[in-house]
Amino acid sequence: MKKLEIEGGRKLQGSIRISGAKNAALPALAATLLTDEPMVLERIPAVADLKTMEGLLQSLGAELESEGERRTIVTREIGTAEAPYELVKTMRASSLVLGPLVARTGRARVSVPGGCAIGARPINLHLAGLEKLGATVRQEAGYIEALAPLGLQGATVAFQRITVTGTEDLMMAATLAKGETILENAAREPEVVDLAAMLNAMGARIEGAGQSTIRIQGVERLHGATHRIIADRIEAGTFLIAAALTGGELTLEDVNPEHLGAVIAKLRQAGAEVEVLNGTAIRVSRQGEIRPVDVTTEEHPGFPTDMQAQWMALMTAASGDSHVVETIFENRFMHVAELTRMGAEIELAGNCATIRGGKRLSGATVMASDLRASACLVLAALAAEGTTVIDRVYHLDRGYERLEEKLAGVGAAVRRID
Ligand code: EPZ
Numbered sequence: 001m002k003k004l005e006i007e008g009g010r011k012l013q014g015s016i017r018i019s020g021a022k023n024a025a026l027p028a029l030a031a032t033l034l035t036d037e038p039m040v041l042e043r044i045p046a047v048a049d050l051k052t053m054e055g056l057l058q059s060l061g062a063e064l065e066s067e068g069e070r071r072t073i074v075t076r077e078i079g080t081a082e083a084p085y086e087l088v089k090t091m092r093a094s095s096l097v098l099g100p101l102v103a104r105t106g107r108a109r110v111s112v113p114g115g116c117a118i119g120a121r122p123i124n125l126h127l128a129g130l131e132k133l134g135a136t137v138r139q140e141a142g143y144i145e146a147l148a149p150l151g152l153q154g155a156t157v158a159f160q161r162i163t164v165t166g167t168e169d170l171m172m173a174a175t176l177a178k179g180e181t182i183l184e185n186a187a188r189e190p191e192v193v194d195l196a197a198m199l200n201a202m203g204a205r206i207e208g209a210g211q212s213t214i215r216i217q218g219v220e221r222l223h224g225a226t227h228r229i230i231a232d233r234i235e236a237g238t239f240l241i242a243a244a245l246t247g248g249e250l251t252l253e254d255v256n257p258e259h260l261g262a263v264i265a266k267l268r269q270a271g272a273e274v275e276v277l278n279g280t281a282i283r284v285s286r287q288g289e290i291r292p293v294d295v296t297t298e299e300h301p302g303f304p305t306d307m308q309a310q311w312m313a314l315m316t317a318a319s320g321d322s323h324v325v326e327t328i329f330e331n332r333f334m335h336v337a338e339l340t341r342m343g344a345e346i347e348l349a350g351n352c353a354t355i356r357g358g359k360r361l362s363g364a365t366v367m368a369s370d371l372r373a374s375a376c377l378v379l380a381a382l383a384a385e386g387t388t389v390i391d392r393v394y395h396l397d398r399g400y401e402r403l404e405e406k407l408a409g410v411g412a413a414v415r416r417i418d
Contacts, residue, residue, distance in 0.1 A: 054071070088112075
């Protein structure tokens with residue numbers, strides 16, 4: 001069923017357990033290709049993108065067993081080291097198998113990931129990095145082929161711009177390269193740190209993950225390990241905003257507050273009460289007005305681009321005007337047109353949006369365009385006057401596990417309809 005129907009105006013009350021992070025689980029699944037021994041991954045959320053990645057691994061020769069949130073994966077040998085178009089076109093993070101395939105087999109053939117709604121999203125920096133490690137890379141008939149028949153050679157890779165999956169791809173490739181690799185201007189996201197922890201548990205030698213310079217000493221081979229995926233900071237951030245927007249009180253369990261520093265700081269500025277309860281829970285509520293607070297997206301530890309659309313939903317209810325500047329992707333304002341259908345007043349000038357606050361949105365029929373835009377529309381609907389129907393919620397299912405169940409569990413009037 002591909003629509004959500006939401007009756008706005010309910011305060012959310014209660015607690016929600018946060019799922020494992022989609023953007024940590026995707027590279028973790030790809031990393032299992034680096035060894036022929038069994039790997040166990042815990043806290044894998046049931047979201048569509050991970051099902052796609054699991055299918056891709058199986059097409060490459062992996063045997064995969066699912067038991068709740070646990071995956072047991074072993075790739076004794078890799079058959080075709082090829083990620084076909086029909087899989088890659090549905091999930092561009094398939095480029096994460098590039099590094100592991102070249103490192104393990106000396107060859108990778110991956111369909112060029114098309115752009116997506118939020119931008120062109122090339123992977124030129126992934127390819128330039130693999131070439132620095134000695135791979136020859138060529139593109140033909142919509143496929144990228146990377147070859148390193150004699151294995152990869154450690155080198156210094158300085159990224160022209162910070163790329164999260166580019167850092168992850170190269171970190172995985174470098175684990176089996178000969179000698180030392182240094183990644184400069186590397187992404188510092190928690191998901192990069194989580195991947196490095198998993199690779200080190202497999203016998204890799206990685207230092208500095210989470211900082212701008214990461215050092216990797218290549219090793220002969222990696223062995224099996226068990227790894228528990230970190231909590232999804234973007235899912236958690238989405239629920240923090242849901243509570244602030246509806247004026248309720250939510251406690252989020254099994255989350256790492258340290259991964260949400262920028263979002264928590266902005267929510268406090270906007271007037272929400274955010275309490276960090278020990279290392280794994282956050283309580284959020286909002287009594288007074290929502291104050292207008294400007295946000296500019298930045299790479300971690302800055303305000304995450306994956307929270308930009310959700311923040312805009314909150315700012316439509318603020319007591320004055322605010323500005324949102326998107327610096328990471330060139331087309332990540334698709335949610336604006338849909339918020340406007342609900343009565344929001346938002347002006348766009350290049351990568352800057354000005355949100356006029358001070359009025360309550362009204363329910364409407366709207367359409368999701370990409371993963372985080374659909375989360376934004378859910379949030380807006382929770383606070384709007386009347387009923388909202390959101391179409392094309394398969395976008396939401398790519399990155400949120402059972403969102404409507406979790407919301408209904410804390411008092412939202414939401415149901416899935418055809
Ligand atoms: C990751 O995408 C996340 N996805 C995205 O989350 C997130 O928005 C993004 O990082 C930024 O934080 C996963 O981790 C699976 P980038 P990624 O490479 O790695 C440009 C979500 O909603 N660039 O850091 O693809 C690129 O076009 C998704 O969960 C190049 O030009 O993003 C973008 O403008 C959406 N060449 C910027 O860099 C390259 O080779 C940052 O992209 C690579 C990137």
